[in-house]
Amino acid sequence: MAKITRLAAILTPLALATVAIAFAIKAAVARDWALRNFYTDDPSQWSPATIDSTEYRSPFQICGYRRDNTSLSLDSHNNTYTYVCHRFGSSGSNKTSCESLNYTLTQSDARYGDERLCQQIHWAGNLVIASTSFIGIGFFFTFFLAFLSMIVIFLPNAAEQDSPRESEAHAEATKHATAHSHQAQHQNVRKRPHERYLLPVAPWFNVLLIFCFVFGGVLYIFAQFYGVLAFVQSAPDNGAFASFGNNNNEETVTGLNREHAPWVQGKALSGYASEAWLSAGLAAMAAGFVWRLPRISGRNVL
Numbered sequence: 001m002a003k004i005t006r007l008a009a010i011l012t013p014l015a016l017a018t019v020a021i022a023f024a025i026k027a028a029v030a031r032d033w034a035l036r037n038f039y040t041d042d043p044s045q046w047s048p049a050t051i052d053s054t055e056y057r058s059p060f061q062i063c064g065y066r067r068d069n070t071s072l073s074l075d076s077h078n079n080t081y082t083y084v085c086h087r088f089g090s091s092g093s094n095k096t097s098c099e100s101l102n103y104t105l106t107q108s109d110a111r112y113g114d115e116r117l118c119q120q121i122h123w124a125g126n127l128v129i130a131s132t133s134f135i136g137i138g139f140f141f142t143f144f145l146a147f148l149s150m151i152v153i154f155l156p157n158a159a160e161q162d163s164p165r166e167s168e169a170h171a172e173a174t175k176h177a178t179a180h181s182h183q184a185q186h187q188n189v190r191k192r193p194h195e196r197y198l199l200p201v202a203p204w205f206n207v208l209l210i211f212c213f214v215f216g217g218v219l220y221i222f223a224q225f226y227g228v229l230a231f232v233q234s235a236p237d238n239g240a241f242a243s244f245g246n247n248n249n250e251e252t253v254t255g256l257n258r259e260h261a262p263w264v265q266g267k268a269l270s271g272y273a274s275e276a277w278l279s280a281g282l283a284a285m286a287a288g289f290v291w292r293l294p295r296i297s298g299r300n301v302l
Contacts, residue, residue: 003153009290010149016283017135017142020213024132024220024276031085032266033058033124034231039260053083055260057231058268059125062086062097062110086110090125097121098230120230127223128273134216135280141209142283145202145291203294206287213284217277224277227269235263 038053055064063085088097088111098118099111113121 006153007150010146010153013283013286013290014142014146016279016286017139017209017213020135020217020276020279020283021132021139023272023279024135024216027220027268027272027276028128028132029060030266030268030272031056031058031061031063033227033269034235034263035266036263037261056085056266057097057110057235057263059121059128059227060088060090060097062088064110066110090122090129096125117230117234120226120234124223124226124230127219127226131216131219131223131276134212134219135276138209138212138216138280138283141205141212142287145205145209145287148202149291203292206291206293209287210284213280213287217280217284220273220277220280224269224273227273228265231269232263232265 034057036055037051038055039050040052053065055062057063063083065083086097089095094103096118097111098113098121099109100115100118101112104112
């Protein structure tokens with residue numbers, strides 16, 4: 001029963017770390033950071049049943065219908081469209097999901113954005129990469145400590161036997177200590193099983209994994225912040241929809257396209273990213289409870 005309890009304790013941070021890295025990667029590669037629906041009817045009839053198609057956008061992907069023949073006018077009945085998803089890099093001239101008019105050459109290009117929009121999209125993407133990297137490092141350290149701890153649990157008599165050096169030291173402490181100091185020295189000499197058999201630097205591995213999870217989680221929160229700014233607040237033509245909401249004469253609203261709804265948050269931005277930083281924080285807390293941290297007394301680490 002004791003082994004089962006210790007095993008459950010060890011697997012808790014590992015499970016949370018696995019969830020954190022899984023959602024971090026899922027959010028990073030997902031396309032639905034933001035979406036907007038196109039409808040077959042006028043705005044008064046918009047409903048899930050009248051959705052004709054959906055466009056998606058993330059820091060590294062743009063999905064939507066593109067005209068097959070750009071030489072035809074937009075009003076031509078001969079236009080044909082193909083639904084495509086394009087992937088982009090995190091940096092490089094004319095290689096990202098948001099570029100200025102200097103590279104797109106036309107405002108109808110899905111990548112087109114002003115300096116403000118592109119800066120927000122690039123920040124969101126770079127923060128996602130950094131956050132996922134830190135969470136991945138934290139997962140590696142968690143797996144390493146969990147692996148060593150499970151070896152200790154299933155090693156024959158590992159939980160019951162002290163090493164010869166510890167037994168001798170404990171006997172010496174018992175012989176010369178007073179009743180009051182005996183308990184303190186007993187605690188300093190006798191260690192939990194996983195502390196005796198793990199590497200001496202294991203507590204510092206725990207410090208590193210906690211730092212990686214906490215820092216990675218904070219970075220993902222900032223990535224969400226910039227994602228909302230870029231794909232919802234700054235995305236064209238969401239401003240026109242906001243104006244339409246307070247304007248009785250919709251014909252006076254400049255730039256409003258009445259074939260589609262405004263951009264809204266998708267599952268990756270609101271769900272997957274939140275699961276990533278929340279699980280990372282819980283994994284850090286669980287690791288702090290399961291594996292000991294360095295104890296500092298003066299300048300010496302005991």
